[in-house]
Amino acid sequence: MTQTSLALTMGEPAGIGTEIAAKAWRCLRHAGPSFFLIGDPRQIQDVPTALIRDPSEAKMRFGDALPVLPLALPAPVQPGRLDPANAPAVVAAIERAVSLALAGQAAAVVTNPIQKSVLTAIGFPFPGHTEFLGELAGTGRPAVMLLACPGLRVVPVTVHMSLRAAADRLTSDLIIQHGRIVAEALRQDFGLDRPRLVVAGLNPHAGEEGTMGREDIEVVAPAVAALRAEGIEVRGPLPADTLFTPRARATYDCALCMYHDQALIPVKTLDMDGGVNVTLGLRIVRTSPDHGTALDIAGSGRADEGSLVAALRLAASIAATRSKAV
Structure with a gap:
């Protein structure tokens, strides 16, 4: 367990961020890890809060109240109703953290x-x-999104773009770059001495020897060969439709996927409430719940804190693993 508390940003004020922060504090107040919320204390309901001026105060206060490093919102918040007036504060909370x-x-x-x-x-x-985090705390390499839940880690090589754009964006160099970052992170952050990677094919059946597209032959396979030549244990391209069965998942530590939904669908199917988003390739540790703002249920008290609790626990675990390696 780390001695320094975790910084939790408020997220979209009209969403479920402060509700799940309060619920996560209830869940973790006795066992930890300790965290403090960067946000507007006026939003916190149903749990005691402790305003702090410095993060060093958080650990001492955590057992009795949710520590809050105040950041005032300029406009009143109505659950489920977005207000651009509060958007600069959302960005400021991330920058502060x-x-x-x-x-x-x-x-x-x-x-x-x-x-x-x-x-x-x-x-x-x-x-x-x-x-944004890559801009604030990057290392000169792309920031890489890893999604994790018990029994599965995945990385989308292309992320927030159309499927047509993703196919155009995909190159051997991009896959190689992601593979290197993932292998390093699995060693540094997850304590795996020899991580095992698999690479999903872009096309159905990984192209089936070119009959369903030549991208897997001309783009994906050369990247896998290059990573293997660097000493990384990696297999692929493999058909994505059989890559996420229980038997297949037992054979690797992380799957590199070619586009967003290829990676996120299996994680969210396996554990929608416990998935965690981890950013690799940063100078800091960053995790996030694997869900959105849930504007449709904001203010109803029905938000599930499970993914945030998992994100807090994983952030603390990664930070502790990194500190041991120093």
């Missing part, structure tokens, strides 16, 4: 879900958290 993690004042950053449409409306130039 990252700066604290970079300074060693937070063990990791855990982000509540944001609403990309309202951020785009104020000129936010990034398609999502991953790309």
Whole structure:
């Protein structure tokens, strides 16, 4: 367990972020890991709060109240109703959390879900958290999205784009770059001495020897060969329709998938409420719940905190693994 608390961002104020933060505190207050929320304390309901001025206060206060590092919202919040006036505060919370993690004042950053449409409306130039965090705390390499649940880790090589654009974007170099980052992260963050990777084919049946497209022969297979030549244990391209059965999942530590839904569908099918989004290739540890803002149930009290609890626990675990390796 880390000695420094985790920084949790408020996410979209009209969504379920503060509700699941309060529920997560109830779940973790005795066993930890400790965290503090960067957000507006006026949003917190049903649990005691402790306003803190410095992250070092969070661990001491955590057993009795949810520690909150205040960041005021400029406009009143109505659950389920987006207001661009509050969008700059959402961005500021992420920036504050990252700066604290970079300074060693937070063990990791855990982000509540944001609403990309309202951020785009104020000129936010990034398609999502991953790309923004890469700008704030990157290492010169692309930030990579890994989704994890018990029994499965997946990485989409292309992410938030149309399927047509994803096929055009996919290159051997992009797959190789992701494979290197994933193999390194599995060693550094998950403590796997010799991680085993598999690579899904782009086309049905991994192209079936070119009869269903030549991308798997001309793009995917050369990338797999190059990664293997670097000493990475990797297989592929393999047909995606049989890659996620229980028997298949037991043979690898992470699957590289060629597009967004190829990766996210199996994770969300296996564990919709416990999946975690991890950003690889950063100077800090960052995790997030694997769900959205749930505007349709915001304010109803029905939000499930399971994915956030899993994200907090995994962030603490990764931070502890990294600290042992230093």
